Amino acid sequence: MISLTTLINKLPSYNYLDTQDPIIKDLQMDSREVTEGSLFFCIPGFTVDGHDFAHQAVGNGAVAIIAERELDVSVPVVVVKDAKKAMAILSARFYNYPTNKLHLIGVTGTNGKTTVTHLIEKILSDAGKNTGLIGTMYVKYNKQIEDAKNTTPESLVLQKNFSKMVENGVEAVTMEVSSHALQLGRVHGTHFDVAVFTNLSQDHLDFHETMEKYAQAKGLLFAQLGNGYHENNQPIAVLNVDDHYYKMISTMTAAPILSYGINGEGDMKATNINLNEKGVSFQLNIGNETAKVSMKMAGTFSIYNALAAAAATYASGIPLEAIAHSLSQVKGVSGRFERVELNQPFHVIVDYAHTPDSLENVLETIREFAKGKISVVVGCGGDRDKTKRPKMAAIAESLSDFVYLTSDNPRTEAPEAILRQMEEGMKGSNYQVIINRKDAIYEAVRRAEKDEVILIAGKGHETYQTIGTVNHHFDDRLVAKEAVKECRN
Numbered sequence: 001m002i003s004l005t006t007l008i009n010k011l012p013s014y015n016y017l018d019t020q021d022p023i024i025k026d027l028q029m030d031s032r033e034v035t036e037g038s039l040f041f042c043i044p045g046f047t048v049d050g051h052d053f054a055h056q057a058v059g060n061g062a063v064a065i066i067a068e069r070e071l072d073v074s075v076p077v078v079v080v081k082d083a084k085k086a087m088a089i090l091s092a093r094f095y096n097y098p099t100n101k102l103h104l105i106g107v108t109g110t111n112g113k114t115t116v117t118h119l120i121e122k123i124l125s126d127a128g129k130n131t132g133l134i135g136t137m138y139v140k141y142n143k144q145i146e147d148a149k150n151t152t153p154e155s156l157v158l159q160k161n162f163s164k165m166v167e168n169g170v171e172a173v174t175m176e177v178s179s180h181a182l183q184l185g186r187v188h189g190t191h192f193d194v195a196v197f198t199n200l201s202q203d204h205l206d207f208h209e210t211m212e213k214y215a216q217a218k219g220l221l222f223a224q225l226g227n228g229y230h231e232n233n234q235p236i237a238v239l240n241v242d243d244h245y246y247k248m249i250s251t252m253t254a255a256p257i258l259s260y261g262i263n264g265e266g267d268m269k270a271t272n273i274n275l276n277e278k279g280v281s282f283q284l285n286i287g288n289e290t291a292k293v294s295m296k297m298a299g300t301f302s303i304y305n306a307l308a309a310a311a312a313t314y315a316s317g318i319p320l321e322a323i324a325h326s327l328s329q330v331k332g333v334s335g336r337f338e339r340v341e342l343n344q345p346f347h348v349i350v351d352y353a354h355t356p357d358s359l360e361n362v363l364e365t366i367r368e369f370a371k372g373k374i375s376v377v378v379g380c381g382g383d384r385d386k387t388k389r390p391k392m393a394a395i396a397e398s399l400s401d402f403v404y405l406t407s408d409n410p411r412t413e414a415p416e417a418i419l420r421q422m423e424e425g426m427k428g429s430n431y432q433v434i435i436n437r438k439d440a441i442y443e444a445v446r447r448a449e450k451d452e453v454i455l456i457a458g459k460g461h462e463t464y465q466t467i468g469t470v471n472h473h474f475d476d477r478l479v480a481k482e483a484v485k486e487c488r489n
């Protein structure tokens with residue numbers, strides 16, 4: 001609890017002429033969540049304007065409001081230029097700057113964030129650290145799991161999570177930092193000790209418009225490194241030297257860089273690489289130190305993910321040998337290259353590839369070891385980047401023998417329209433459009449030949465399908481299992 005004027009003192013500028021100084025017991029940006037004593041932030045959104053809910057917030061017990069204009073309400077209003085930015089600054093202050101008390105590793109990039117954060121979490125917890133994780137799948141600490149609405153939560157949710165982690169004795173946190181979060185200031189006021197860049201390829205152009213602007217947004221994580229409170233602790237940027245955007249990102253940070261790579265001049269390097277059907281093995285090198293890794297995660301991209309996690313944890317003081325040992329124990333990440341095995345005479349792999357680059361990587365990995373045909377069940381999400389639709393379809397077609405184009409999460413778009421845009425990328429006729437995802441999976445399973453590999457792409461760990469604004473229970477892995485049981489017995 002803190003008084004309004006003590007709290008807003010932290011803002012660089014604001015307009016507050018009222019003499020009242022209510023005690024703030026909670027922070028809220030959603031009028032429906034407001035309880036007695038809350039400070040309510042009016043956020044202009046993409047759908048509605050939070051200013052329109054100020055009365056409702058007051059009705060529910062808000063004792064003060066942060067807004068971008070004066071409002072006719074019965075409680076004090078603090079006027080700021082950017083309510084979202086103010087919310088980030090005040091959330092960090094309200095929860096007593098929790099990231100000062102945590103070792104925080106942020107991971108950004110188009111693909112691999114969830115995977116890399118899980119690898120980092122494994123390495124840190126094996127090293128005896130009490131860990132927390134924030135990302136696409138959940139917020140996790142003390143063996144508790146909470147559902148996540150966003151990959152990177154809004155600042156007030158984020159700071160509250162950090163604060164709960166501090167209270168629970170968490171020492172080190174690894175989190176995914178999405179480009180939306182960076183662009184929308186969700187991590188403003190969060191202080192990272194290590195920031196990791198995985199890679200950059202096309203996604204989210206509906207939001208960022210161009211690759212240049214998308215890269216700039218990713219770069220914000222590295223630009224904000226070091227403007228924090230860790231006076232004795234120099235933050236480090238961990239960057240993929242083999243990625244096309246390495247140079248650009250490296251110019252955006254003042255922090256020292258620890259680079260990693262396979263082809264380039266990385267500080268942390270993988271050599272003596274061996275790829276096999278079930279995983280990868282390689283030698284990890286930094287300076288004069290080396291250690292052997294043998295991982296049950298397939299594909300060259302998994303080596304990049306391992307290198308990113310290794311460099312981030314090495315920068316956090318974990319010895320190389322311990323890192324290599326932990327990586328070798330990892331069994332995989334839910335919904336990423338996850339096999340559905342019921343002793344059927346063909347293979348089913350469920351994977352979260354939902355971008356052109358990830359689909360290409362996963363299919364190339366499958367092609368290296370497939371003994372039979374390859375088929376792909378794939379769709380594209382609605383209300384998201386439309387330009388990736390024909391590209392993903394074209395990649396699926398060129399790297400497989402047959403494609404089932406189907407729905408992902410159509411959200412508020414017509415599934416038929418999304419599928420028509422995907423079809424524009426198809427050159428030949430080795431494909432079938434089956435709008436219903438369950439039907440598409442069943443058809444792929446029914447028609448599978450011996451040794452065929454069916455890749456079910458796009459939804460990975462998701463346990464729902466969003467049609468309109470409703471989430472229906474749907475799990476590719478369970479549907480594939482049912483299909484194998486029903487169709488092949």
Ligand SMILES: CC(=O)N[C@H]1[C@@H](OP(=O)(O)OP(=O)(O)OC[C@H]2O[C@@H](n3ccc(=O)[nH]c3=O)[C@H](O)[C@@H]2O)O[C@H](CO)[C@@H](O)[C@@H]1O[C@H](C)C(=O)N[C@@H](C)C(=O)N[C@H](CCC(=O)O)C(=O)O
Pocket residue numbers: 029030031032042043044045046047048049050051053149150151152153154178179180181
């Ligand atoms: C485009 C985008 O980022 N949208 C986010 C945004 O929603 P919005 O702007 O539509 O919010 P809004 O409904 O207009 O509401 C505006 C304000 O009015 C308030 N309100 C609204 C209704 C009401 O009755 N009372 C009330 O007070 C809302 O709480 C909010 O403060 O603010 C919401 C609240 O924090 C977010 O949950 C929501 O994320 C949506 C769910 C989303 O899908 N975002 C995606 C694009 C996203 O951010 N993805 C990245 C990951 C991408 C990746 O993996 O690479 C992520 O970090 O999740």
Ligand SMILES: Nc1ncnc2c1ncn2[C@@H]1O[C@H](COP(=O)(O)OP(=O)(O)OP(=O)(O)O)[C@@H](O)[C@H]1O
Pocket residue numbers: 109110111112113114115116136151176198199301302304305335336337351352353354357358359361362460
């Ligand atoms: N380093 C990588 N390079 C390219 N593709 C990758 C890489 N790592 C994982 N992938 C592919 O991307 C998919 C998503 O991986 P992951 O969930 O780790 O990424 P993410 O960045 O967290 O995605 P999101 O943006 O949805 O949060 C995986 O299922 C796999 O197909």
Ligand SMILES: N[C@H](CCC[C@H](N)C(=O)O)C(=O)O
Pocket residue numbers: 151354380381382384408409458459462
């Ligand atoms: N974080 C990504 C997840 C995409 C997952 C895919 N299943 C889809 O719905 O497009 C996004 O919000 O764009």
Ligand SMILES: [Mg+2]
Pocket residue numbers: 113114115135136137151176
């Ligand atoms: Mg993720």
